[in-house]
Amino acid sequence: MTFNISAFVIAGCFFALTSCKHEGSGAGKKLSDKNGGTFAMAENSEVGTLFPHTLTSQVEGLITSQIQEPLVRLNPKTLEVIPGLAQSWEISADGKTITFHLVKGAHFQDDKCYSGGTGPEITSKDVKYTLELLSTESDMNYQFETILKDRLAGANEFYNKKANSISGIRVMDDYTFSLELVSPSLSFLKLLANPAASIMNETAVKAYGKDLKTGAGPFRYDASSTKEKFVLTRNPNYYATDSSGCSLPYLDTVVVNILPIEDGLALFENQKLDLINTLPSMRVKEIVEKNIKDFASKPPRYILQREPEMISQFYVFNTKTPPFDNLKVRQALNYAIDRDKLVDNVLKGQAIGSAVHGITPNTFAGYNIKNIQGYSFDPEKARQLLAEAGYPNGAGFPEINVLVNSGNSRNSSVAVELQKQLKQNLNININFESLPNTQKYDLQMHGKSSLFRDAWVADYPSPESFLSLFVGEAVPADNNARSFPNTSRYQNLLYDDYFKKGRNSSIKDSSYAYFMRAEQILVNDAVIIPLWYEGSYRLLTSKIKNLNLNGMRYYDLSKAYKVN
Numbered sequence: 045m046t047f048n049i050s051a052f053v054i055a056g057c058f059f060a061l062t063s064c065k066h067e068g069s070g071a072g073k074k075l076s077d078k079n080g081g082t083f084a085m086a087e088n089s090e091v092g093t094l095f096p097h098t099l100t101s102q103v104e105g106l107i108t109s110q111i112q113e114p115l116v117r118l119n120p121k122t123l124e125v126i127p128g129l130a131q132s133w134e135i136s137a138d139g140k141t142i143t144f145h146l147v148k149g150a151h152f153q154d155d156k157c158y159s160g161g162t163g164p165e166i167t168s169k170d171v172k173y174t175l176e177l178l179s180t181e182s183d184m185n186y187q188f189e190t191i192l193k194d195r196l197a198g199a200n201e202f203y204n205k206k207a208n209s210i211s212g213i214r215v216m217d218d219y220t221f222s223l224e225l226v227s228p229s230l231s232f233l234k235l236l237a238n239p240a241a242s243i244m245n246e247t248a249v250k251a252y253g254k255d256l257k258t259g260a261g262p263f264r265y266d267a268s269s270t271k272e273k274f275v276l277t278r279n280p281n282y283y284a285t286d287s288s289g290c291s292l293p294y295l296d297t298v299v300v301n302i303l304p305i306e307d308g309l310a311l312f313e314n315q316k317l318d319l320i321n322t323l324p325s326m327r328v329k330e331i332v333e334k335n336i337k338d339f340a341s342k343p344p345r346y347i348l349q350r351e352p353e354m355i356s357q358f359y360v361f362n363t364k365t366p367p368f369d370n371l372k373v374r375q376a377l378n379y380a381i382d383r384d385k386l387v388d389n390v391l392k393g394q395a396i397g398s399a400v401h402g403i404t405p406n407t408f409a410g411y412n413i414k415n416i417q418g419y420s421f422d423p424e425k426a427r428q429l430l431a432e433a434g435y436p437n438g439a440g441f442p443e444i445n446v447l448v449n450s451g452n453s454r455n456s457s458v459a460v461e462l463q464k465q466l467k468q469n470l471n472i473n474i475n476f477e478s479l480p481n482t483q484k485y486d487l488q489m490h491g492k493s494s495l496f497r498d499a500w501v502a503d504y505p506s507p508e509s510f511l512s513l514f515v516g517e518a519v520p521a522d523n524n525a526r527s528f529p530n531t532s533r534y535q536n537l538l539y540d541d542y543f544k545k546g547r548n549s550s551i552k553d554s555s556y557a558y559f560m561r562a563e564q565i566l567v568n569d570a571v572i573i574p575l576w577y578e579g580s581y582r583l584l585t586s587k588i589k590n591l592n593l594n595g596m597r598y599y600d601l602s603k604a605y606k607v608n
Contacts, residue, residue, distance in 0.1 A: 064290040073280070076290035081606030082297040083588060085319040086308030088451045091271065092482030095254045096242045097178060097185045100485055100528070102501040102597055105239045107274050107300055110601055112242030112259035115144060115171070116233055120592040120600045123505040125233045129166060129243055129260065129283075139228030139550050146171075146219040150283035155258040157251035163281065166243060166260055167218040173246045175213060175223075179203045184254050186528045187240040189518055190503065194544070195232055197224040228550035234504035262293040262602040274300040284602060294605035304451055309583075318588050318606070321597070322452075323348075323581035331583070347584045352396045353595040354407050354502035355578035356510065359446070359462075363571060364523050364533045365494040367442060372433035374570035378419040379426035380469040381462065387576055390461045391454070394581070399574030402563045403500070404507045406577065407595050411507050411556045416564050418574065423469040430470055438471030446474055447488065448497035449481035455497055458575070488531045491523050496531065499578070502596050507559045508547055514566055515540055534571045 064074035089103045096112055099105050115130040130144040152163035178185065179192055179199045192199040197212030212224035225232060235241060248258055257265035262284070263276035276298040284292045301308065301317070309327065311317045313335075323331075328348070338345035361368040368374055383398030396405070400420060401413040427437070435441040446462075448455045459476040466472050474495070479487070488496045502509040516535030519527050527533050539562050546558030566572075582593060591604040 064288055073291040074289060076286060076288070076294060076605075078294040078589075078605040079290075080294070080296050082299060083295050083319075083591075083601065083604060083606060084299040084301065084317050085321065086301045086303060086305075086311065086317055087321060088303065088305050088308070089449065090302060090451060090480045090482050091274065092485075093254065094265070095184065095256050096240050096244065097187045098254060099240050100186065101481060103300075103302070105503075106597070106599055107276070108242070109239040109261070109599065110263040110276050110298060111257065111261045111265055112239055112244070113150075113261045114237050114239065114242045116237050117600060118234065118237045118505075118596075118598055120594055120598055123594060123596060123598065125237060128237070133233075140225045141222055142225070142233070143220065143222040144171075146221075147283055148219055150260065151281055152245050152248065152260045153258050153264050153279050154281065155248060157248050157258070158245075163260075164245065164247075166245075168215045168221040169218070170243050170245055171221055172210075172213050172215055174241075174243050175199075176202065176210060177244070177249065178241070179210060186526075187238075189515070190512060190529060191235050191238065191241050193518070194226060194547075195229060195235075197226050227548035229548065230550060230552060230555055231504055231506050231508055231547070234506070238503050240503075263295075263298055272302050274302070276300075282602070286603070293602040295601060298601055302451075304453070306453070312583055312585075315585075318585045319591075320583045321580065323583055328581055344586055347586055349582045349584065349593060350579060351595060352405065352407050353578040353580065353597065354405055354505065354509075355499060355595075355597075356399060356403050356405050357395075357458075357499045357575045357578060358399065358403060359573040359575065360488075360496050360498045360532050361571060361573075362491050362494045362496075362531075362533060363535075364491065367433070367435075368494050370433050371569060372429045373435070375419070376426045376429035376433065376470060377466065378570050378573055379422045379429065380466055381419075381573060381575075382421040382465060383575060384421070385465075386458065386461055390457050391576065394454070394579070395576035396579035397577055399576050401574070402567045403513075403572060403574055404510045404559075404563060408505070408507055408556075410552065411559070415560060416567055418567055419570075426469055430472075435472075441470075441472045444472070444474040444495055445493055446476040446495045446497065447484050447493050448476050448478050449484045450478040451481065459497065489526045489528050491527065491531075491533065498531070498572075505596055507556065507563070508543075511543055511546075511559055511562055511566070514571060515543055532571050534566075534569065536565060536569060539565045539569075 064076055087103045089101055091104050094108045114128050116125050117128040119126045129147055129150055131147045133142050133144045135142050150166045154161055154163045178188055179202045198210040201207040202210045214222045262279055262282045264279050266275040266277050269275045278293055278296050282292055305322055308320045312320045332339055361374055387395045387398045400418040401416045404413055406413045448459050463474050466474055500510055513529045514534050517540055519530055519533045519535055542558045542562035546555045549555035587606050589605050
């Protein structure tokens, strides 16, 4: 496609002078003249949970991060760490101790689970409870490996029931506490901005368990929500204010619709959505031409954005299950895929590029993925490797069932193309089954098939987020037990060693050098079939202001507002 859309790609934020008015009911808070309105957006991945410690998808994180509140947040424009419930912090000279100071007067949302229905003030006790809960093995906790394992001093011992408390947590008073790290870390503060690290109240968790839908965030979960439409309403007791002292958030309501991409596009064209996050690339030219006045007007009515995202698309092998426990088989499939053909003929531009260099997208300054030697299209080499693995011309190779998630026709189109290529180039047969994402991912975590469609959106802006998926030491010996985030069940001691050295380095260049070595090992071992790096088109109405869209799909809706 040669259509030039650069004239319609607009960056930047809109700021206006703000005045405040009193909210009116006793709290003494002031409202901005920006207050009011509904922001509606579309996503296409099913939501299975809103409990912070069981999140597994970007969409679940998006919704949860509006309801819950972490110690720190990320600036959505720069992705640098900014205050959240912790208004400030100091890091010791050796980089291993961080002392936090909580905002005074911040409260959990009002809820019937509390005495009198009033949300209690957030104190250091809640932080300690949350971190201990995150360090407790249970079916309510998928995220210990990601956030705290090998990072917070004493967390491993607490998790393994070798200690009754976490030695790295020290509470000084209701608003001051410190966290001692095992090693200095470039990423720990960014990890604390993850919705999985949101601060929770013990009373609320005991009342609701995994059904918890109340927190301390800018928006409250509304009972009118369904699986297809999540409705969030403004939390009038949210602690944060804008630079003029006016109460945040500005928006009255946030609606996240879960529906197929094409349905979302139709709603946007009928002015029932403000944002569609993934736009079918083959429709871009048609949409712009049909609505050219709305894109070209000054100011434009619609904004079209496209940028490299911190998202990789790939297929992941179950490396413990035949035939993919055989390295040569995995390498053969990697060489047999023509990724450029896939990007050009199936995705039709809905990608930044084919993923021939590994899992990490080319979005991190100083981390040059072109230095990683990947798999170019080489069907002759692929056939040779498959023969060496014991399957000459595909003879005797078992029929493979690939699990893909439904809700996005692109997933099925890609699976059909890969099905054709593997039959043509290796004479092997694969079938695919489309399932709701929650069902598919549960089967994937429990090793119930041998090949899965997958994607990863960075949890925090670092190659570490992608490489953390393959650390092998926590993979269970039971191949049917849950393995998260390492659903490939890949184990390589040298990979783990380089990953840990990168994670524990306090110097970015050194950290990236170790990560690069780890990723090369991962690619050599052909644990996944990298396919492409994401670069989706997004459509946004210009009525929404102060909403920074970024490559991590990290949203802070507390400061967004809508104009008429």
